[in-house]
Amino acid sequence: MQDQDLKIQASKKDFLQEIAANNYKLPDGIEPFAFAQALLANLASPDAELRDDLSSIILAGGIINQQKLTQQQLEELLSITLDRDHLFYRIGETGTDSVFMRSFSSLIIASILFNDSPDPHFPPSTIINVKEKLFHYAQEEKDWRGYIEGKGWAHAMAHLADALDECAQHPHMSARDRQEILVQVSELATLGKPLYHEEDIRLAKIAYHIIIGRQVDEDFIDNWIDMCSTSRELDVVSWTRITNAKNVLRSLYFLLHWDNMAPLVTERISSTLYKQDEVYLEKKTAEE
Known part of the structure; x- marks a missing residue:
């Protein structure tokens, strides 16, 4: 033809x-x-x-x-x-x-x-x-x-996350390459545009596969979780960024939790999320 x-x-x-x-x-x-x-x-x-x-x-x-x-x-x-x-x-x-x-x-x-x-x-x-x-x-x-x-x-x-995930898991990628990919994920996770079509779990899967494969060291993962947390300001963009980031971390938490993997990482994520939402807990306590 x-x-x-x-x-x-x-x-x-x-x-x-x-x-x-x-x-x-x-x-x-x-x-x-x-x-x-x-x-x-x-x-x-x-x-x-x-x-x-x-x-x-x-x-x-x-x-x-x-x-x-x-x-x-x-x-x-x-x-x-x-x-x-x-x-x-x-x-x-x-x-x-x-x-x-x-x-x-x-x-x-x-x-x-x-x-x-x-x-x-x-x-x-x-x-x-x-x-x-x-x-x-x-x-x-x-x-x-x-x-x-x-x-x-x-x-x-979501499609970019899929491509980054496959790139991260390619055998030619080094620990340094995967660290760079995680940094990119943290930037996408803190985007100032709302992500509400399950992009969070597609991004979280990139980190999940790297973590369960022990492809970067634990200290880097600890620092990376900090990269995914943002300050809570009063403007809408800041609220959008923190919402996106929390959703990615929540998705990652449950992916690891369901497989009973990396308990220290899940505990670190839980602690970070608690700090992000502490303002609501304080308000609730004050009201009581």
Whole structure:
């Protein structure tokens, strides 16, 4: 099938629905890498079914995770998703549909890293570059909307968290790299924009996996918990930051608690949360 024909087919929902119904197996005659590139364009679509339910899942689950691409093709696909037309597409915009391309590029990056981790073929320099690009993206992204009525999930924070999680767990990452990722998580956790579509647990999972894997030392985790606590001021932005941070720490607390892991860390989180909410406890005592 010619590239132009493939692009047309990739944009047709009925064609993609047939692939999904066939357990995401590509039809005969479809070249996986060319089709993967064609599907990337759909990540910018405001059509939730085309973007989320079909294209991203076929690309991640039916092509990348099913090992349909050569190593050279995976490297090229990763490079494409990290470029200014994908992860950094119209970066800085807020309230526009450009967020879909940026956000879902993060999701594909996460899938590529997940696929490589069990038996790494990417060189360490590639994974370090991914880490740095994700950090840069985290600093530049301004549109943190979760669900958009009529258009579905944007969820840039959740998808970024997934990519950072896969990056942190890649074998090429060192303890220092993981410390840097946790610092980035603390900055995202104290964002001044409200996060209320379960972004907290997606961020908490990054720390959870690092902690249970004992991938950084305990002193750093202790300091990192402090990074996730903010001062309680009277302005709305400060209240938003402290609410986001508390939700991330609460999620991390219960992830560790349910697995009966790292009791000293959970105790430290509990103590930090108590201090953050002590103002309410004092008020209650005074009223009594």
